[in-house]
Amino acid sequence: MKCKCGRRAVYFRRYEGALLCRECFIRSIESKVKRTIRKHGMVRKGDTIALAMSGGKDSTAAAYITHKIFGGWRDVELLAISIDEGVEPYRTDSIKRAKAFAKELGIPHHVFSFREEFKKTTDQISRKIQDSDSATNVLCTYCGVARRYLLNKKARELGATRLCMGHNLDDEAQAAMLNYIRGDLARAGRMEAVTSWSTQKRQGGLFISRIKPLREIPERESALYAYLKGFDILESHCPYAGGIRFEVRDFINRLEFKHPGTKFNILGTFDKLNPCIKRVARNGESRIMKCRICGEPSSREVCKTCELWRAP
Ligand SMILES: [Zn+2]
Ligand SMILES: [Zn+2]
Known part of the structure; x- marks a missing residue:
């Protein structure tokens, strides 16, 4: 089995045959990421990109390729952020790796923890939530809300203009389907590849535009890339992940197996629909205000993070 260049093949890309x-x-992954960044105008001169690094394969690959492309630019700055949610031993381990990797790339690395910010950890919350079918789901929501909150807040405080996330094609296709299933149009509208200037302005510049350079790279290719590049990454998954997302993931994977290219189609359709979804969602959208407790952007008087994490 040979590659078209004559060397031994290591991978069969089904959707391209x-x-x-x-x-x-490796070259195909890197040029695809480059194309994605260019196509969506994810980075402009003068940007400071905060790379969210969890120590996993996706955020490590996203950080590596973004650094490879922009590391030499004089007018683009890079920094790295890791969030310690307090999930042991999973998180301590992964942050150690993120720190080492950022050092290797020569990028300043910042760690912020739930313990410092909220005086609580995800592990502590998990002990409080009773065992039930929805317990993992609830916990994953708790943790995700606070992680996104902290990443945005800290990236902004560090002067970043872009927040680079490791989401791959599978994550994005799953998110699209989940938003569809839940009828969450507001969130579906925010799935655009890069936040537009008009949206950012409407939000008062409080949200840092998130970019996802790997959004067109399938999960297994991101994993293979990390493996072939020999990245020292954490292979295990967060013990609290689960819920309906896993069912959607399995469903999409079955479709993809039978109909290669399905994941691209799901995301592509959502991208095309995005302007319409945003228009519909905006009609019901509440004004962005500042949370009464923490001052961060919120659609309600008290933001979701304060409600979940700072409630007495
Ligand atoms: Zn080849
Ligand atoms: Zn708040």
Whole structure:
């Protein structure tokens, strides 16, 4: 089994019907990411990009490729942020790796923890929530809300203009389907590849525009890329992840197996629909105000994070 360049193939890309060797595979991933960044105008001159690094394969690959593209630019700055949610031993381990990797790339690395910010950890909350079918789901929501909150707040305080996330094609296709299933149009509207200037302005500049350079890279290719590049990453998953997302993931994977290219189609359809979804969602959208407790952007008087994490 040979790659078209004549070298031994290491991967069969089903949706293209192509065999790829190590070198051609790595090159194809990097140029695809570059195309994605350019196509959506994810980075402009003068940007400071905060790389969210969890120590996992996706955020490590996103950080590595973003650094490879922009590391040499004089007018683009890079920094890295890790959030310690207090999930042991999973998180301490992964932050150690993120720190080492950022050092290798020569990027300043900042760690912020739930313990410092909210005086609580996800582990502590988990002990409070009773065992039930929805317990993991609830916990994953608790943790996710606070993680996104802290990433945005800290990136902004550090002067970042872009927040680079590791989300891959699978994550994005799942999120699209989940928003569809839940009828969450507001969130579906925010799934655009890069936050537009008009949206940012309406939000008073309080939200840092999130970019996802890997949004067109399938999960298994992101994993293979990290493996072939020899990244020292954490392979295990957060013990609290679960819920309906997993069912949607399995469903999409079955479709993809039978109909290669399904994941691209799901995301592509959502991208095309995004302007319409935003228009519909905006009709019901509440004004962005500042949370009474923490001053961060919120659609209600008290933001979701304060409600969940700072409630007495
Ligand atoms: Zn090749
Ligand atoms: Zn708040």
